[in-house]
Structure formats: C-alpha cells, structure tokens
Amino acid sequence: MAESISDGPAEALGAKLLDQVPIEITVSVGKARPLLRDLLRIDRGGVLPLDRRIDDPVELYIGDRLIARGELQEVEGAQPGQIAVRLTEVIDTVKGG
Numbered sequence: 770m771a772e773s774i775s776d777g778p779a780e781a782l783g784a785k786l787l788d789q790v791p792i793e794i795t796v797s798v799g800k801a802r803p804l805l806r807d808l809l810r811i812d813r814g815g816v817l818p819l820d821r822r823i824d825d826p827v828e829l830y831i832g833d834r835l836i837a838r839g840e841l842q843e844v845e846g847a848q849p850g851q852i853a854v855r856l857t858e859v860i861d862t863v864k865g866g
Contacts, residue, residue, distance in 0.1 A: 792831060793831070794829050794830065794831055794836070795829070795831075796827050796828070796829055796830075796839075796854055797827060797828045797829075797830060798819065798841070799820050800819065801817045801818065801819055801820070802820070824840075826838040826839060826840060826857060826858075827839055827840070827841055827854060829854065829856075834862065835860055836859070836860050836862060837856050837858060837859045837860055838856070838857055838858040838860075839855050839856040839858070840854065840855050840857055841854060842854070842855050
C-alpha cells in the first residue's frame, strides 16, 4: 500500500515551484464558418465574419478547457491600443463548469 504525502516539505516545495510556471490562456472571440471556396478567395483586407457580436462575452481557455468568460477592454496606460479581458464569470472547474 502506498503512503500519501500530505503537506510535507516536498509538497510545499512543489506548490512553490508551480507558482512560477507560466500558463498560456487562449481568448476566443468567436468562430468563422466560411465556405472553402470563399476562404480560398480571401485576400489581405478581406473580412471574415464571426458568429459573435462585438459586445458579446469572450471565452478563456487553458488547452480545450473553458475556465472563464469576460469582456474585452482597452488597457489604459503606456501601451495605447493594448487590450485586456475583464472577467465576468469564472468557471468552477472542480464541478465541471
């Protein structure tokens, strides 16, 4: 029978190390479903309509797991035009959403 480690020095060190690991979050603003013939004809300056409106919430994913929803907003400060996401909903990943 294997012993479990609980709140020992190794676990504390592991948690501290995990705090330093960067995570990539993908922000999805919508999906496009063009016909293949239209996609093959698209050129620079072309417009690809999405299935969402500009004021609809965006979805945040880690891998393929939905973790939150939010609203796009412009960041005020040193980098004009930079966007960010203001979270409006955080998905309870323990319960599965």
